[in-house]
Amino acid sequence: MMSHIKTEEELDIFNKSINDFWNRFRNTTLNEHYSQVVGLRDTYKDSTEALTERLSTKIKEEDRMVETFLEFRNKIHIQNKLIQEKQDNLSKLVDSIREKEWEMEKLTKSIQDLKESLDKKKEIISTANKANKEKLKMLQKSYDLYKDHLGLEIRKIYGGKLQFIFRKIDPKAPEKPFTFSLRINEEGDYEISDSAPHLECLAEFQEKIRKTNKFSAFLANVRKAFIALACNECVNSV
């Protein structure tokens, strides 16, 4: 029994001694180790956090870079298309300009040629007109003198006829006209018509002039006949 109690006592002491050792071990070594490990864990935790933050920032940066890159790429693509479009428009415009320049050249030449030809024509017409007007002036002068001094107006009328108008026949009415018309008929003969006032002898005169062709004698005789007629009327009116 004693040995039994001794063993129990020894066990207790051993137990106690083990506990003491454990406590001592734990307090010293394990505590140190523990704080080391805790310290390590904390450090690890900090650096992981830092690393994670850095990585996350980097990833964000890289995402931005990729986004920016894609934006650039897209912009380039769009602008290249625009450039192509505008290049085509430019080509068309250049062609249009070339065409217009060619047309302008043609037109300018046409205008130049036409101007020259018109100037020449103007010159010719002007010269001819001047000459004509001179001639007509002279002819008018001549006509007026004959008409006034002879008291005879000759003019062309419808139907290819010539009309002869005598004035200064009637002394009482010098402006009173004494007229007749004349034409060459299809047979080539003189044909006298439309005398006003009427002259009986005209038919006879027509025969005479057809035979002799003496036109001046004919006119002089017609005038004489008109004067006689006028004088007869004077006499009659008295």
Next chain:
Amino acid sequence: MEEDVAQKLIDEEETAQYVESKLQKIESELQKTSEKDASLKADLHLLMKELEELKEMEQDLTKTEGEVDEDSTVVIPSAVYVSQLYHRVSKIEWDYECEPTVIKGIHHGPNIAQPIHFDSTQHSKKFISDYLWSLVDTQW
């Protein structure tokens, strides 16, 4: 790897700037060319108007030419015919240079030429007329 991406981004940005400046250049060229085209169009329009006006002038000129031609081919020959008729009948050639109150000319008779000279203020028109006609032979 990171350097690669950064470099690619820089290159792409460069390309984008280059393309943008190319676009601006071509836009400005397009603008200039478009203005030139419009200006040429306006010039062409003016030239065409000028040509039209010249063609109108040509028409007017042709009309005038016709009038002058008519004078030359119809009016003058007709007047010449009448003048010659007067001359043939009266045998008188007028002096156109004398004073307006003087009646002066030459009568070309069958044998001799006879001068004519009157002061129109001294005689009646009928007197002159009768005298001149008395110089015309009434013999058939």
